[in-house]
Amino acid sequence: PAMVSGVVPLQEIDPTLFESRFLRKIRELGEGHYGKVELCMYDPHGDQTGQLVAVKSLKSESEGPENSNLRKEINTMRELYHQNIVKYKGICNEEGGMTIKLIMEYLPAGSLKEYLPKNKAQTSQHRLLHYAVQICQGMDYLGSQNYIHRDLAARNVLVENETLVKIGDFGLTKSIEDNADYYTVKEEQDSPVYWYAPECLIHRKFYKASDVWSFGVTLYELMTYCDRKSSPPEMFQNMIGRSHGQMTMARLVKALEDGWRLSCPPSCPDMIWVQAPVTPVTQNPSSCV
Ligand SMILES: C=Cc1cc(F)c(CN2CC[C@](CC#N)(n3cc(C(N)=O)c(NC(=O)OC)n3)[C@H](F)C2)cc1O
Numbered sequence: 001p002a003m004v005s006g007v008v009p010l011q012e013i014d015p016t017l018f019e020s021r022f023l024r025k026i027r028e029l030g031e032g033h034y035g036k037v038e039l040c041m042y043d044p045h046g047d048q049t050g051q052l053v054a055v056k057s058l059k060s061e062s063e064g065p066e067n068s069n070l071r072k073e074i075n076t077m078r079e080l081y082h083q084n085i086v087k088y089k090g091i092c093n094e095e096g097g098m099t100i101k102l103i104m105e106y107l108p109a110g111s112l113k114e115y116l117p118k119n120k121a122q123t124s125q126h127r128l129l130h131y132a133v134q135i136c137q138g139m140d141y142l143g144s145q146n147y148i149h150r151d152l153a154a155r156n157v158l159v160e161n162e163t164l165v166k167i168g169d170f171g172l173t174k175s176i177e178d179n180a181d182y183y184t185v186k187e188e189q190d191s192p193v194y195w196y197a198p199e200c201l202i203h204r205k206f207y208k209a210s211d212v213w214s215f216g217v218t219l220y221e222l223m224t225y226c227d228r229k230s231s232p233p234e235m236f237q238n239m240i241g242r243s244h245g246q247m248t249m250a251r252l253v254k255a256l257e258d259g260w261r262l263s264c265p266p267s268c269p270d271m272i273w274v275q276a277p278v279t280p281v282t283q284n285p286s287s288c289v
Pocket residue numbers: 029030031032033034035036037038054056057086104105106107108109110111155156157158167168169170171172
């Protein structure tokens with residue numbers, strides 16, 4: 001056609017493809033299950049006018065299953081559109097597709113874990129509940145797309161501004177087929193056990209209702225302004241004594257079965273606390289935290 005019209009067709013650019021040569025690492029934002037997240041500037045003009053982005057990549061150049069974990073996470077994020085879910089921006093194919101990077105929007109205020117302790121004075125309980133509602137909205141949308149998050153915690157909720165929060169990481173998120181109602185937990189290492197519902201710890205089955213349990217633990221973190229001294233791991237270790245290595249999981253299960261629960265955060269209103277009656281831990285998902 002160019003020959004006929006004499007006009008060279010515009011180069012079709014895909015805004016979701018980021019070229020590695022223009023991606024400049026600024027600092028690390030976090031380390032996780034099989035990779036890391038870095039703050040980068042994507043600066044194609046090389047004059048610092050580029051945009052800041054959060055980039056998730058594999059720790060080692062492992063071509064193993066981790067790579068497919070990251071590819072699955074990319075396919076998940078690509079399909080999610082919700083005001084309370086961090087925006088997918090695209091991918092960066094290193095060295096012709098051997099390894100891939102996930103490019104997301106950057107929220108400089110960081111997660112609730114960093115934000116709440118620093119901004120406690122200017123964050124009312126009413127605002128905490130507003131954040132809680134937004135987390136529910138994001139999770140409700142995620143569930144409606146047949147995903148279970150499996151790592152809902154204050155550390156994975158990002159602050160856009162003082163009135164908007166977003167679920168920011170989907171490293172353990174799994175799609176459950178329409179007919180299935182749970183995912184069988186495989187990897188044991190560094191599972192967020194203190195946010196796990198009993199059925200996940202005992203039967204390694206993760207339901208959408210298991211995310212509701214994790215939301216309850218996240219609400220506890222919100223109401224304590226993510227105070228480290230009252231974090232779920234800290235409170236549990238105070239109760240059973242310092243870590244017992246691999247015995248920790250067994251002791252956690254025993255404590256939960258015996259009815260132990262996180263205590264009511266200071267000045268947390270009863271209508272939030274609502275200590276539901278401790279139902280016996282059964283095969284079915286229980287979401288009474
Ligand atoms: C490979 C797996 C994997 C790797 C990881 F490093 C983590 C842990 N990581 C998650 C992403 C993280 C917290 C959230 N949500 N975050 C995102 C932004 C952003 N988009 O702006 C941001 N901003 C920020 O800190 O600004 C000051 N933090 C933070 F990097 C921790 C989890 C994982 O599954």
